[in-house]
Structure formats: structure tokens, C-alpha cells
Amino acid sequence: MLSLSLRRRQGDFHMDVAFEAGSGITALYGRSGSGKTSVVNMVAGLSRPDSGRIVVDGKVLFDRDAGIDLPPEKRRLGYVFQEHRLFPHLSVEGNLVFGRNRVPPKDRRIDFDQVVEVLGIGHLLDRRPALLSGGEKQRVAIGRALLASPQILLMDEPLASLDGARKAELLPFIAALAQKFKLPILYVSHAMDEVLRLADTLVLMDGGRAAAVGPLEQLMSDPALRPLTGRYEAGAVIAATVASHDSAYGVTRLSFAGGTLVVSQAEMPVGAQVRVRIHARDIAIAIDPPERVSIRNVLPAVVTSVTAADSFLVDVVLSAGGAQLWGQITALAQAQLGLKPGMRVHALIKALTIARGDVAGRDRGSRQE
Numbered sequence: 001m002l003s004l005s006l007r008r009r010q011g012d013f014h015m016d017v018a019f020e021a022g023s024g025i026t027a028l029y030g031r032s033g034s035g036k037t038s039v040v041n042m043v044a045g046l047s048r049p050d051s052g053r054i055v056v057d058g059k060v061l062f063d064r065d066a067g068i069d070l071p072p073e074k075r076r077l078g079y080v081f082q083e084h085r086l087f088p089h090l091s092v093e094g095n096l097v098f099g100r101n102r103v104p105p106k107d108r109r110i111d112f113d114q115v116v117e118v119l120g121i122g123h124l125l126d127r128r129p130a131l132l133s134g135g136e137k138q139r140v141a142i143g144r145a146l147l148a149s150p151q152i153l154l155m156d157e158p159l160a161s162l163d164g165a166r167k168a169e170l171l172p173f174i175a176a177l178a179q180k181f182k183l184p185i186l187y188v189s190h191a192m193d194e195v196l197r198l199a200d201t202l203v204l205m206d207g208g209r210a211a212a213v214g215p216l217e218q219l220m221s222d223p224a225l226r227p228l229t230g231r232y233e234a235g236a237v238i239a240a241t242v243a244s245h246d247s248a249y250g251v252t253r254l255s256f257a258g259g260t261l262v263v264s265q266a267e268m269p270v271g272a273q274v275r276v277r278i279h280a281r282d283i284a285i286a287i288d289p290p291e292r293v294s295i296r297n298v299l300p301a302v303v304t305s306v307t308a309a310d311s312f313l314v315d316v317v318l319s320a321g322g323a324q325l326w327g328q329i330t331a332l333a334q335a336q337l338g339l340k341p342g343m344r345v346h347a348l349i350k351a352l353t354i355a356r357g358d359v360a361g362r363d364r365g366s367r368q369e
């Protein structure tokens with residue numbers, strides 16, 4: 001568990017950040033200049049806060065009042081940067097061994113062979129970094145950081161320098177790390193597709209502050225946070241499990257807290273954990289249960305909040321069995337329906353509007369997308 005509370009003035013910019021990050025992947029998300037890298041650098045010991053405290057798993061890394069400020073090499077952190085920073089004169093194996101040798105044998109808790117296997121780099125061990133693709137280099141850099149048996153892994157835009165295909169190749173490896181090595185990860189990104197795929201917890205950074213911290217599904221489905229999440233299209237994100245495939249009709253059924261969702265057939269095994277993005281504009285709301293309607297997803301729900309987004313649109317947050325859905329209807333529709341918190345309604349979602357890219361695999365046990 002990472003717990004931090006930090007203040008630092010850098011030029012005109014004031015950082016004043018506090019949050020806690022538990023197990024799994026915690027994403028620091030925010031626009032350029034919001035302070036994401038500054039947080040990671042302070043945790044790593046690469047820059048010094050003016051005041052505050054940083055604790056990882058009960059170990060105090062920095063405490064201004066107590067006069068504690070461990071140097072980077074004593075912090076037991078792994079750091080993966082945007083660019084790989086591998087040693088060019090060493091082979092892949094040499095780079096990995098370098099990482100492992102940074103810690104005395106008694107403190108090594110991450111197995112060399114397992115790292116090689118999880119990252120799929122066994123066939124590259126003899127090669128020099130210059131002969132690797134961008135994605136392969138980054139996998140080796142991750143392996144080197146892991147083998148130093150860190151208490152937490154810091155990843156600062158590790159995919160930013162890769163093209164779309166390499167990025168897609170690396171995402172499942174990163175998703176597998178936190179679980180396979182029981183290692184919390186602090187992951188900096190300004191790319192929402194990465195964050196959706198990876199993050200358990202989201203820290204929304206804004207102007208040097210952690211403006212909101214919480215489970216990703218909750219923060220993404222909150223219209224009030226739209227100024228921070230909203231460069232991305234409005235909508236909810238729900239956690240679900242692949243329940244069945246129906247090849248005859250080309251559909252997949254996903255089960256989630258609020259019932260079953262039918263989507264176009266997904267290439268994922270039954271039982272896989274997924275995250276589904278449902279765009280606010282694709283939710284229609286009916287007060288009475290609709291009959292003989294083409295829409296397959298009709299979910300009973302309760303209205304949680306109704307807020308005008310602008311003069312034309314109204315945001316309606318719904319709870320479907322505890323899962324939060326976010327719909328947008330016109331102000332005209334709201335004038336006729338008169339939705340209020342507590343009302344029982346039916347959320348209608350066209351299966352067609354949930355595109356393949358909206359269903360992201362979360363099955364960290366496999367390397368499948």
C-alpha cells in the first residue's frame with residue numbers, strides 16, 4: 001500500500017497531493033502539466049517534496065518532519081520510463097541480471113524464470129537491445145525493474161513511445177504483472193484507453209492536486225467529474241464477466257451486477273473478466289417496461305441523479321443492481337418524463353452500440369486481449 005501526502009513548489013506550479021493506492025494498478029490520469037510525473041518523481045526520490053510524507057507498505061521513504069529522505073536506491077521501487085533506458089552493451093539477459101543483482105539474494109522475491117515467461121522474452125535473452133522492437137525493449141525494461149524485487153512498480157507513460165500495434169501487444173503483459181507478482185503499480189498515463197484497460201483505482205490529477213480518487217468504474221460514471229474525465233466521451237464503465245457466446249446470432253452475453261448485457265460477439269473465453277464502456281448517448285430510458293422492442297438490453301434501474309448538462313442535454317445517473325449507468329437524454333424528453341432520484345425505470349441499450357473496442361479484457365490470468 002502506498003500512502004502519500006506531498007507539497008512541493010516548482011516554479012509557479014504548486015503540488016499539493018494526497019492519496020492512498022492499494023493493491024493492483026493505480027492510474028494517475030490527467031492532462032499534460034497536471035503533475036503526474038512530478039508525483040512519480042517524488043515517490044522515486046528523484047525530486048524532493050517541500051513537505052509531506054511517503055510510505056510504502058509501512059516503510060517510510062520520506063517524512064519531512066522526521067527528517068527521513070531515503071535515496072532512490074534504498075527505496076526498493078521499480079521504475080519504468082517512457083523510453084526503455086536499457087544498457088546497449090549488455091544482452092537482454094545481462095540487463096535482467098543487472099536488475100536482479102541490485103538486491104541481495106535474501107531480498108529477492110521475484111523469480112527470474114517467471115519474469116521471462118510472463119513477459120515472453122525467453123527467445124530474446126542473447127540479443128542486444130539494438131536488435132529488439134520497441135515493444136520488446138519495453139518488456140525487457142519491465143523485466144529488469146521487476147527483478148529488483150520492488151515493493152511497488154512506478155510506470156511513467158511506458159507505452160507513449162510505441163505505435164498502436166506495439167501498445168496493444170504490451171497491454172496484456174502489464175495487466176498481468178500486478179496480479180502475477182502481487183505488486184502494486186502506480187501507472188502514469190494521459191491515454192484513457194490504457195487506463196480503462198489497466199487501472200483498478202483512478203487518481204484524477206488536476207493542477208497539481210489529486211482531484212478525485214476511487215475505483216475506476218465509479219469515477220468514470222460520475223458526470224460531476226466530467227471536466228476531468230471528459231476529454232473522453234461521456235459514459236459509464238462497468239465490470240462484467242463473459243457468460244456465454246451465441247454464435248448463431250453473433251452475440252456474447254455478459255453478466256454484471258445489474259443483469260445481463262448482450263453485445264456483439266467478443267473473442268474472449270467464458271468466465272473472462274471484462275470492462276464495458278457504455279456511452280451515455282446510447283442509453284434510452286423508459287418508465288414502463290417496453291414490450292415488443294428490438295433492443296435486447298432492457299435493464300431495470302433506479303434513478304440516482306438528474307442534472308442538466310447544458311440547455312439541450314440532461315445527465316441521468318442510474319443504478320442497475322449497484323452498477324452505475326450514465327445516460328443522456330434531451331431536456332425535452334426530461335420535461336415529458338419528469339425523472340427524479342428514486343424513480344424506477346428501465347434502461348435500454350442497443351447491443352449494436354457496444355462496439356468491440358468498448359469491451360476490454362480484464363482477465364489477468366491469460367495473455368489474451
Ligand SMILES: Nc1ncnc2c1ncn2[C@@H]1O[C@H](COP(=O)(O)OP(=O)(O)OP(=O)(O)O)[C@@H](O)[C@H]1O
Binds near residue numbers: 033038
Ligand atoms: N523542475 C521543475 N521546475 C519547475 N517547474 C517544473 C519542474 N518540473 C515540472 N515542472 C512544472 O510542473 C508542472 C507539472 O509537470 P509534470 O511533468 O509533473 O506534469 P505531467 O502531468 O506529468 O505532464 P505530462 O503529461 O505532459 O508529462 C508543469 O507545469 C511543469 O512545467
